Amino acid sequence: MKRSVTFWIGAIAFLVIILLTTQIIGNEYPFFAGYVILQFIVLAVAWSILGGYAGYVNFGTSAFFGVGVYTAVLLTKAAGAPLAVQIAAAAAVGALLGLGVGLLTLRMQGIFFSIATIALTIVIETSVTNWRFLGGAAGIQLQRPPVTPPFHSYVQMLFFVQALLVVLAVAIARYIQNSWIGRGLQALRDDELAAECTGVPTLRLKLLACVISGALMCAAGAPAAMYLQYADPSSAFNLNYSVSVLAMSLIGGTSHWAGPVIGAILLGVTQQLLAVTISSEVNVLVLGIMLVLFVVAAPQGLIGLFRKMVDGRAEGKA
Amino acid sequence: MDLLLDAVVIGVLLGCFYAAVSIGLSVSFGLLDVPHVAHPAFLVMASYAVFFLNDRFDIDPLVAGLLITPLLFLFGLAAYRLYYETFERRGTDAAVRGIAFFFGVAFIIEVLIILQFGVDQRSVTASYIGQAWRFGDMRIPLRLVVAFAVASALTILLALYLSKTFMGRAIRAVAQDEEAVRLMGANPVRIKQWAFGVATAVLGVAGALLIIVAPVDPTLDRAYIGRTFCVVVMAGLGSMSGTLIAAIILGVAETIVLTLFGASWAPAISFAMLLGVLAVRPQGLLGRR
Numbered sequence: 001m002k003r004s005v006t007f008w009i010g011a012i013a014f015l016v017i018i019l020l021t022t023q024i025i026g027n028e029y030p031f032f033a034g035y036v037i038l039q040f041i042v043l044a045v046a047w048s049i050l051g052g053y054a055g056y057v058n059f060g061t062s063a064f065f066g067v068g069v070y071t072a073v074l075l076t077k078a079a080g081a082p083l084a085v086q087i088a089a090a091a092a093v094g095a096l097l098g099l100g101v102g103l104l105t106l107r108m109q110g111i112f113f114s115i116a117t118i119a120l121t122i123v124i125e126t127s128v129t130n131w132r133f134l135g136g137a138a139g140i141q142l143q144r145p146p147v148t149p150p151f152h153s154y155v156q157m158l159f160f161v162q163a164l165l166v167v168l169a170v171a172i173a174r175y176i177q178n179s180w181i182g183r184g185l186q187a188l189r190d191d192e193l194a195a196e197c198t199g200v201p202t203l204r205l206k207l208l209a210c211v212i213s214g215a216l217m218c219a220a221g222a223p224a225a226m227y228l229q230y231a232d233p234s235s236a237f238n239l240n241y242s243v244s245v246l247a248m249s250l251i252g253g254t255s256h257w258a259g260p261v262i263g264a265i266l267l268g269v270t271q272q273l274l275a276v277t278i279s280s281e282v283n284v285l286v287l288g289i290m291l292v293l294f295v296v297a298a299p300q301g302l303i304g305l306f307r308k309m310v311d312g313r314a315e316g317k318a
Numbered sequence: 319m320d321l322l323l324d325a326v327v328i329g330v331l332l333g334c335f336y337a338a339v340s341i342g343l344s345v346s347f348g349l350l351d352v353p354h355v356a357h358p359a360f361l362v363m364a365s366y367a368v369f370f371l372n373d374r375f376d377i378d379p380l381v382a383g384l385l386i387t388p389l390l391f392l393f394g395l396a397a398y399r400l401y402y403e404t405f406e407r408r409g410t411d412a413a414v415r416g417i418a419f420f421f422g423v424a425f426i427i428e429v430l431i432i433l434q435f436g437v438d439q440r441s442v443t444a445s446y447i448g449q450a451w452r453f454g455d456m457r458i459p460l461r462l463v464v465a466f467a468v469a470s471a472l473t474i475l476l477a478l479y480l481s482k483t484f485m486g487r488a489i490r491a492v493a494q495d496e497e498a499v500r501l502m503g504a505n506p507v508r509i510k511q512w513a514f515g516v517a518t519a520v521l522g523v524a525g526a527l528l529i530i531v532a533p534v535d536p537t538l539d540r541a542y543i544g545r546t547f548c549v550v551v552m553a554g555l556g557s558m559s560g561t562l563i564a565a566i567i568l569g570v571a572e573t574i575v576l577t578l579f580g581a582s583w584a585p586a587i588s589f590a591m592l593l594g595v596l597a598v599r600p601q602g603l604l605g606r607r
Contacts, residue, residue, distance in 0.1 A: 051414075057418060111355075115592065122540075122589040284429045292419060
């Protein structure tokens with residue numbers, strides 16, 4: 001109970017600080033860069049709901065992200081819908097897509113599930129590429145609507161909206177982790193058959209995890225259309241999103257909701273710095289090497305390393 | 319109708335080529351259960367090695383493919399050893415992290431190729447590239463015929479190796495029952511390491527075929543994740559004859575869709591078929607389980 005209060009005070013303080021910075025800092029660049037980091041936090045937290053707690057490695061982050069982007073594009077182009085509607089609709093579509101992916105998990109485990117999620121990404125990407133109304137392979141330009149006060153620029157507003165999504169995603173992940181849902185998911189991760197036999201409703205839990213994870217990923221993708229004022233299939237569905245989010249979650253550690261948050265901040269900041277100073281190729285290289293290093297040497301991620309350190313110290317005392 | 323006949327003939331040729339690029343995965347993933355998502359990345363890496371040898375020393379691409387085969391074999395041995403020590407031996411959680419590991423390796427290879435060779439498409443030169451055979455109205459590119467012949471030979475040789483030689487039978491024995499092999503006094507890890515080496519070595523010639531059939535670019539491995547896994551899963555994990563049949567089905571399906579609906583749908587065909595097979599018949603056409 002007490003920890004819940006602390007968590008919510010922290011979350012509100014975070015949002016207030018974000019809101020204040022958008023009022024004080026006039027330069028747009030920090031928000032432009034910060035937005036990407038916040039976006040990756042949402043994606044990584046959402047990924048680990050299915051990938052971390054339940055142990056289903058989803059390579060389809062880019063599918064969900066891209067569907068979020070294109071839901072927003074479709075609504076803007078067809079109806080001129082406001083940002084809130086775009087995000088809500090993207091979340092709904094994401095939940096449906098998550099349900100579809102969840103139905104795949106009924107028959108597939110391990111590598112088969114992972115490969116199926118890549119396949120899904122490419123199939124959806126190709127369909128969007130062939131959808132003329134959405135601009136096809138060449139992409140589509142979007143016009144930002146006027147900004148709503150109290151924000152001075154659209155990017156600042158998107159930054160704040162993405163911060164709201166971060167709080168939402170973390171709150172959901174934290175709730176799942178501390179409730180019977182999280183325990184059930186961990187049980188099925190360790191041994192699906194044993195979990196089923198001891199009365200864990202594995203099927204419903206997996207579907208639930210897929211739906212929540214999918215809805216959050218799509219919601220995180222929706223503002224990206226307005227952020228870039230442009231969308232094209234090969235960058236919206238780029239597999240780089242999948243590998244980045246996978247790396248962030250695994251490097252942070254998936255046993256606690258803080259893991260993906262730490263991983264996303266760490267890698268997100270590094271990526272922003274590398275992209276500015278060196279090149280985006282080196283960026284992906286660093287990401288890949290860190291992913292492989294952590295998976296080989298520190299399988300529990302930074303959270304695991306941290307726990308080991310604390311435990312080691314406690315043993316030393318005793 | 320003529321167009322469709324053309325598509326089928328080209329599809330069969332293309333299919334045999336797909337069998338050659340998938341057969342290594344059929345061993346490493348199909349028989350050894352290694353979640354080898356980096357297989358297509360290894361393949362593209364081999365293609366670039368062939369390109370380098372062809373471009374710099376003017377060596378025929380097929381000869382270049384044979385030249386790099388021993389190196390790839392050693393590379394495969396080392397890769398399996400690393401995978402085994404870090405994942406299979408520790409047991410718990412191996413599947414999740416093994417997949418992430420190979421996915422990471424694939425991306426590293428992709429970026430290293432970009433840094434070394436740039437993002438442009440690369441192709442090789444040889445006397446048989448650019449010519450075509452004509453049968454009446456039908457025109458078949460000679461490069462596809464070469465790929466077809468070499469690919470069929472490669473696939474049949476590997477199938478024979480697995481069924482006729484001592485080591486090949488040992489590999490299939492490990493795939494069937496590792497514990498029994500251990501009880502017979504053999505070391506399953508060494509057999510699997512050898513098998514993974516063979517599976518990687520085959521990529522030398524397969525990579526040469528890849529760059530003979532069409533120009534390659536560093537991110538080509540993403541398309542081949544769909545093609546190779548589609549073939550291997552449809553074949554039924556580890557079945558060599560199944561690999562050939564599944565690859566031909568994929569090749570024909572691709573060329574027919576290409577003819578009827580246009581090239582923009584091409585990338586999705588293998589992935590859609592893969593999804594379909596996984597959903598409907600996960601054990602494949604000639605499944606071992």
